[in-house]
Ligand SMILES: Cc1ncc(C[n+]2csc(CCOP(=O)(O)OP(=O)(O)O)c2C)c(N)n1
């Protein structure tokens with residue numbers, strides 16, 4: 001993508017507020033290039049110039065991602081998945097940042113980065129294996145430089161930092177992006193990742209999707225300052241971007257990755273967004289948050305605002321929108337069928353891939369278990 | 384007597400402790416308005432307020448580390464770890480500080496901290512939500528480790544753990560949270576660290592704790608149909624472990640099978656087998672057998688039924704023991 005964004009210069013941590021569009025009453029300061037009403041605005045530090053095709057591409061990405069996500073939610077309700085962590089509402093944060101990465105960059109996701117996975121070329125069907133309970137991962141991380149989902153909160157930020165340290169050692173110009181949540185920002189691992197990244201000037205972008213909630217706890221339970229400001233104490237820049245504005249997210253993440261790539265070290269991006277759904281399908285948000293809050297965020301919907309812009313500026317026509325709609329139907333159908341066809345694992349797979357070089361005890365237990373299983377079958381047949 | 388689930392019994396125990404001791408505070412992720420992901424603290428935030436029922440930042444090392452500080456200041460923190468697999472960020476605080484501080488201070492300070500951990504599998508969850516980490520804790524001197532298997536024990540053992548001046552790792556069998564049973568809230572509870580004979584028998588002893596007690600009782604019922612009389616000992620406490628009770632049972636039945644979900648390799652069963660072999664060598668008709676998890680990561684949900692020791696695996700071990 002020929003995205004022109006201002007590469008960051010080395011300097012003191014930025015606030016992300018200077019030169020921004022005028023802040024609305026009661027709204028947080030953040031970088032925005034497309035208002036909730038679908039109006040293009042300029043920002044003095046971050047800019048973007050996309051072709052109509054690229055703009056339509058972002059729209060298509062978000063719609064297909066949302067469709068996939070909705071399909072997964074309904075598959076969970078039908079009992080085909082054990083659990084689903086919906087990304088509803090966070091499409092712009094994920095598509096904008098995911099599309100900012102280069103193929104040689106490396107992505108370290110949490111468990112909710114379905115949109116980023118999409119951008120990286122991971123088949124969405126493969127994301128569903130762990131939620132169905134047939135595996136713990138289901139894709140080869142090196143195929144798309146997209147690590148497996150990490151459930152233990154914050155762990156992956158250290159892995160991302162280490163990977164970035166490796167890139168530096170190799171003298172390569174790739175960058176790493178580490179996803180994490182507002183809740184995760186409290187974890188010791190995340191603070192340690194910030195420390196290591198700063199000390200080693202590692203080419204890593206810490207991308208925090210502040211979706212306002214960590215299960216039932218609002219962000220205020222995690223931090224007294226806006227999360228992006230944390231970076232200052234570690235000595236690298238932090239910026240807050242409107243996480244529901246795909247253009248701003250793309251521009252800011254592009255700049256942050258460029259910052260890392262060009263030897264200027266880590267950067268923290270806080271994408272200010274909202275978890276429109278429950279934490280996961282096991283969660284019941286009515287116990288802890290008000291519907292009104294969700295309603296307010298509905299007006300900031302990432303897909304709607306881009307669509308408004310595309311329509312208003314004549315960048316996309318009805319045929320395009322209908323095409324994306326049809327494509328999303330096809331995707332939904334494919335995902336549905338593929339998930340239903342996913343077989344349960346062979347019980348003997350319990351003993352697979354535990355060690356790279358094998359292990360005597362595993363071999364012994366595998367043999368015993370096979371014998372046990374066989375005896376069971378024999379005795380059933382004997383009856 | 385009241386009939387309630389294990390979840391409700393734990394909830395009632397926490398309520399009782401909050402009522403009777405103003406120094407008791409609950410800490411954990413999502414334990415406030417949500418009432419915890421398993422609703423064990425349901426209603427407590429509303430009734431006791433956020434000074435007593437504390438929604439913490441998402442940081443387990445922080446939770447346990449600050450619980451230690453609160454204990455030093457005279458509080459009795461009861462920490463909730465959301466799932467077994469998420470206790471490890473706090474493992475350093477638990478092992479290097481919580482367990483050792485009393486000894487380090489030559490007994491001058493006490494650490495009455497309870498760490499509640501829903502543990503074990505069988506709920507069809509994703510990774511890190513089904514583990515049985517008890518051996519890590521029982522291996523550490525300075526920690527007490529207990530696990531109830533009934534609502535009655537859940538109700539009393541949690542209160543006893545909170546009353547204890549030692550740190551207690553309180554393991555809750557999450558797949559049994561919704562099992563119901565009678566709870567006598569008036570009587571005198573059994574001592575915290577004593578085992579309980581869940582079923583009397585003469586031919587073989589099954590020793591288990593937490594979620595596997597139910598499986599063992601089912602196995603005993605199945606064996607009874609074939610004319611075999613199994614004794615089931617619910618260990619209840621893993622550190623200290625009531626070896627006297629196991630010994631007494633084995634001296635009667637002469638055979639022992641230890642059952643747990645946790646991997647067999649260096650698990651509780653290994654310790655029990657070694658000590659009971661020392662104590663009962665001339666009484667044993669068969670080696671002590673163990674039924675448990677494999678030396679493998681806890682598998683994906685759709686094969687956990689195969690991984691978890693169930694009725695058949697227990698009966699298979701019973702057959703093998705009786706065949707000696
Ligand atoms: C170490 C650890 N502790 C607790 C959990 C349980 N848990 C899963 S998600 C979550 C909240 C995460 O919130 P946040 O980081 O904001 O990410 P979000 O889910 O909002 O995307 C918690 C507490 C966990 N997975 N790992």
Ligand SMILES: [Mg+2]
Nearest residue numbers: 181182213214
């Ligand atoms: Mg969050």
